[in-house]
Amino acid sequence: MSYDPIYNCIFTGLIALILGSLLFSYLHSFGRIDLYHSMPITVKRLFGIRYLIGACSFFTACVIAVLISNDDINKVILTFLFFLTAYHVTIYAYTITGNPVVAICVSIIIFFYIDLWERIYELMCSYETVSSFFAEPMPEISVMDIYINESGEPFWLLLVKLMIWALITFLFCRNSYIKRPAEACTNLIAFYSSNLLLKLMIVVPVSLLMGKSAYDSFSGHKNTVQMVWMILTAIVTSVIIETLLSRKFKTAIKKWGSIIFALIIIFAFYAGFKYSATKYNEYVPSADRIESYAVYNPLDSYYYYNNIDFNEDGSVNDYISAPEYVKAHMFLADTEAIVKLAAKSVKTDYHDMASPLPLQVYYRLDDGRTKSRLIWVDMDAEQNRAYLNRIVGPAYYKSGIWQAFTSNIPKNANVSAVRYLDFSSDRYSDIGSDMDKANIIVKQWRSAMVLYDYDHVRYDVAVGEIEVVFDDGAYRWIMPVYDDMLSKIKGLRYN
Amino acid sequence: MINVYNITKHYDDICALKKVNTSFEEGILNVIYGTSGSGKTTLVRIIGGIVRPDDGVIIVDDMPIYDNIITKKNMFLITEKTSFSGYMSIRSIARRMATVYSSYDRRELNDLCGQYGLKTGRYIAFLSKDERKLVSLIIGVAAHTKYLVCDDIFKDMQDDYIKKSVEIIEHAVKECNITPVVATSDRSLFENLAGSIYEL
Numbered sequence: 262m263s264y265d266p267i268y269n270c271i272f273t274g275l276i277a278l279i280l281g282s283l284l285f286s287y288l289h290s291f292g293r294i295d296l297y298h299s300m301p302i303t304v305k306r307l308f309g310i311r312y313l314i315g316a317c318s319f320f321t322a323c324v325i326a327v328l329i330s331n332d333d334i335n336k337v338i339l340t341f342l343f344f345l346t347a348y349h350v351t352i353y354a355y356t357i358t359g360n361p362v363v364a365i366c367v368s369i370i371i372f373f374y375i376d377l378w379e380r381i382y383e384l385m386c387s388y389e390t391v392s393s394f395f396a397e398p399m400p401e402i403s404v405m406d407i408y409i410n411e412s413g414e415p416f417w418l419l420l421v422k423l424m425i426w427a428l429i430t431f432l433f434c435r436n437s438y439i440k441r442p443a444e445a446c447t448n449l450i451a452f453y454s455s456n457l458l459l460k461l462m463i464v465v466p467v468s469l470l471m472g473k474s475a476y477d478s479f480s481g482h483k484n485t486v487q488m489v490w491m492i493l494t495a496i497v498t499s500v501i502i503e504t505l506l507s508r509k510f511k512t513a514i515k516k517w518g519s520i521i522f523a524l525i526i527i528f529a530f531y532a533g534f535k536y537s538a539t540k541y542n543e544y545v546p547s548a549d550r551i552e553s554y555a556v557y558n559p560l561d562s563y564y565y566y567n568n569i570d571f572n573e574d575g576s577v578n579d580y581i582s583a584p585e586y587v588k589a590h591m592f593l594a595d596t597e598a599i600v601k602l603a604a605k606s607v608k609t610d611y612h613d614m615a616s617p618l619p620l621q622v623y624y625r626l627d628d629g630r631t632k633s634r635l636i637w638v639d640m641d642a643e644q645n646r647a648y649l650n651r652i653v654g655p656a657y658y659k660s661g662i663w664q665a666f667t668s669n670i671p672k673n674a675n676v677s678a679v680r681y682l683d684f685s686s687d688r689y690s691d692i693g694s695d696m697d698k699a700n701i702i703v704k705q706w707r708s709a710m711v712l713y714d715y716d717h718v719r720y721d722v723a724v725g726e727i728e729v730v731f732d733d734g735a736y737r738w739i740m741p742v743y744d745d746m747l748s749k750i751k752g753l754r755y756n
Numbered sequence: 757m758i759n760v761y762n763i764t765k766h767y768d769d770i771c772a773l774k775k776v777n778t779s780f781e782e783g784i785l786n787v788i789y790g791t792s793g794s795g796k797t798t799l800v801r802i803i804g805g806i807v808r809p810d811d812g813v814i815i816v817d818d819m820p821i822y823d824n825i826i827t828k829k830n831m832f833l834i835t836e837k838t839s840f841s842g843y844m845s846i847r848s849i850a851r852r853m854a855t856v857y858s859s860y861d862r863r864e865l866n867d868l869c870g871q872y873g874l875k876t877g878r879y880i881a882f883l884s885k886d887e888r889k890l891v892s893l894i895i896g897v898a899a900h901t902k903y904l905v906c907d908d909i910f911k912d913m914q915d916d917y918i919k920k921s922v923e924i925i926e927h928a929v930k931e932c933n934i935t936p937v938v939a940t941s942d943r944s945l946f947e948n949l950a951g952s953i954y955e956l
Contacts, residue, residue, distance in 0.1 A: 291837040292837035295833065295835040295837055296838050299804045299805065299828065299831075299832075299833035300856050301826075302856070303823055304823055443801065443807045443808075
């Protein structure tokens with residue numbers, strides 16, 4: 262069992278579906294139910310026997326994988342738990358339905374249902390102030406996301422989450438099996454209460470999604486349009502589903518109580534999402550709660566990606582990602598300035614700003630928590646530019662994003678070249694190839710850069726770049742050079 | 757003794773059974789007579805402890821039947837739709853039944869199969885519809901349970917198989933000390949044998 266998460270996901274899910282179908286499809290056959298349920302075996306025992314046949318079959322495969330193929334036991338455990346969850350969902354689908362085709366469809370829908378709600382959450386909670394640079398990974402909730410584990414959560418957390426899912430789905434499937442009426446073979450859905458649950462499971466997300474779609478499509482009275490669309494969708498979808506389940510249109514019309522109940526749930530979710538989004542977007546920490554903060558400006562983007570993570574002995578480990586670099590090196594302390602800018606940002610829609618500039622902010626609070634937000638700064642307002650200079654002016658270079666360049670190159674780093682690229686001629690000129698030469702250049706560059714304020718650096722175009730090359734070209738420091746700095750850095754050859 | 761108290765069962769808006777009260781005595785052939793759609797199958801399945809009634813209770817030897825292993829050990833149920841796996845032989849089904857019913861008599865099975873020309877090694881898939889029903893009855897009798905509850909398996913059966921089935925039921929009553937409760941829509945079927953008839 263080689264461990265490719267997505268491949269394993271599909272394969273394990275299919276096995277679970279097949280085993281669950283083979284062992285519990287008898288619930289859809291009158292003859293088989295009559296045979297098995299008339300025998301002197303309790304329903305619980307009957308469930309237990311069939312359940313264990315499926316579970317033990319896959320467990321045996323897992324044991325073989327560990328013993329013979331030497332697969333990583335952690336991954337096999339997670340695969341087994343994933344199998345159990347999918348297996349339970351399949352059994353549950355067979356117990357709540359009376360038709361194998363419907364059961365397979367229902368099991369697939371139930372399995373991916375959480376993913377659907379994750380998507381609804383993303384769409385409904387339009388967090389306009391989400392910072393894409395300092396984005397915190399969302400905790401994985403759905404079974405597939407937990408198993409695939411793209412966010413790299415630790416094993417123990419994945420284990421706990423999958424065990425919880427396996428336990429919840431087990432309780433559902435066992436409970437519904439025990440309560441399942443034998444005569445349910447003739448029905449598409451075995452329990453009437455499942456009718457209502459199934460209806461809500463479809464009507465609520467469909468209405469929320471249609472409402473959101475209407476919100477995005479209309480330019481005016483967006484909230485009103487959204488609510489109207491949600492109501493209409495709920496009514497139409499409820500009627501369609503009830504007609505399909507009961508096969509009578511009149512019955513669908515009569516059951517207006519369930520439509521009202523669905524509307525209550527829809528609006529409860531709607532209100533919850535709106536509240537959550539509003540609270541998120543309006544968040545501004547108080548100045549005395551901020552221990553320090555970091556900022557990222559998209560104009561700096563090119564240079565951030567050359568941040569090198571040096572080991573203690575001076576050797577280069579790798580490039581460190583820009584967000585991680587900023588978080589590790591930037592500890593800005595002028596809290597008044599950032600809080601003023603953030604407070605102004607939440608009051609004004611950036612569409613109404615004359616000259617909006619996005620600024621991604623990472624707050625470190627005094628209680629150890631961190632929060633990130635995107636704020637918009639109207640550069641047309643003079644006071645805003647003054648605040649911005651306090652944040653990303655000269656101090657920014659000393660203690661912020663350029664901090665790696667404000668300290669000397671580590672002693673044992675393997676500097677292979679120092680050179681200058683003149684943009685006008687598009688040519689490199691060598692400055693030197695040793696540590697000392699590199700440190701002289703960096704020091705001079707640092708002195709020249711500290712004079713630049715925010716406006717000057719960001720709106721001027723660099724005329725060239727100094728490159729310090731490490732490990733024979735594998736890694737580079739790149740430092741922009743502006744017109745005014747040319748005379749202050751010795752050794753640069755330019756046209 | 758099987759006592760049926762106030763059994764009521766609805767399927768959606770249809771009332772299948774309404775306040776059915778009767779009892780089935782031991783040692784005689786009990787017949788439930790009713791036309792098609794009168795609720796025979798529903799009553800048989802309720803007596804067999806498969807279906808839970810909306811109201812009322814079935815008491816078998818002073819114990820309720822539903823999900824009760826003790827009472828079910830004394831009862832073998834055959835419905836119209838009872839189906840054994842096609843890939844199993846008569847012999848292997850009997851072996852499986854023997855693990856569930858402690859009173860199972862394999863010799864009885866062999867004798868009855870031999871008597872009616874059925875080889876115990878034959879797979880169910882290769883039997884005709886009537887032969888399968890006959891096999892169900894033989895397996896039920898061989899279980900030697902106190903009660904044999906049988907739905908209207910005689911419907912659409914060929915005359916010679918009906919005759920064989922009646923002989924087997926007669927044998928069950930007289931030789932095996934089994935109390936059959938048989939549902940049928942043909943009043944004449946057990947005319948001379950029935951100890952009691954309950955009409956739905």
